[in-house]
Amino acid sequence: MIRCFDSDTVPHIEGSVNPVRDKEIVDLELCIRDLSMVERKIQRTDKLLKVGDKDAKKTMEVLQVYKAHLEDFKPARTAPVSDDDRKHIADMYLITDKPVIYVCNVDDASAATGNAYSAALMESVKDENAEVLVIAAELEAEIAELESQEDRDIFLADAGLTEPGINKVVQSAYKLLNLMSFFTIGVKENRAWTIHRGMTAPQAAGVIHSDLERGFIRAEVIKYNDFIALKSEHACKEAGKLAIEGKNYVVCDGDLLNIRFNV
Secondary structure, eight states, rough: OOOOOOSSOOOOOOSSSSSSHHHHHHHHHHHHHHOOOOOOHHHHHHHHHTOOOOOOHHHHEEEHHHHHHHTTTOOGGGOOOTTTGGGGGGOOOOOSSOOOEEEEEEOOOGTOOOOOHHHHHHTTTTTTEEEEEEEEEEEEOOOETOSSSHHHHHHHHHHTTSSOHHHHHHHHHHHHHHHHEEEESSSOEEEEEEEEEEEEHHHHHHOOHHHHTTTTTEEEEEEEEHHHHSSSSHHHHTTTTTEETTOOOOOTTTOOEEEEEEO
């Protein structure tokens, strides 16, 4: 979260509000930390090279790319390496290799449109694979304290917003991490399950329980929009909106699944 608002009562540690500068300061500190991790692994890999380890040469080549990149104070996530080569740094869990959501904390009046500060930050990170959100944190806190949904909706409408900021954060996180949800419906519980996009029905079933994946037979699938329109599982069946899918079915966002299995 980056400050993007002026306030006479909330001093800034740097003496002025400049979100681009603040972001660069944090990036610098994190790059220095990651650089030290890479340099330590280079030392370990050098020892493996000397004893003839067959994978050490490639690892060293990749590490040198990251070292040069971090020395230029550029985050590891933008290093010019292939997805396959990234496995050589996986064990270090570099902080700057993680995906990023920038949250511009603006004043209440800028909650819906942003301001010059948030615009400057967006421009500075336009070439990054990052999500940028505009949220008025103080306003969000006030909305969260309201007890009724009706009062919250009125408050949001007055601010020119259609949904709370936390919704935007969750949606952006799902998008950035390539996640989605499917649903299961039961007599006792209806539940959403989080999976990676591209998962097959058996893999999705395994998120619920490993036995479901191991003994997967088929999935009975209802599309979210069909269920919302027809109101019930029975109505979807009557309308021919329930599909029987096998092991190769790729689950779609919002699918309602009934897993058939046997172990």
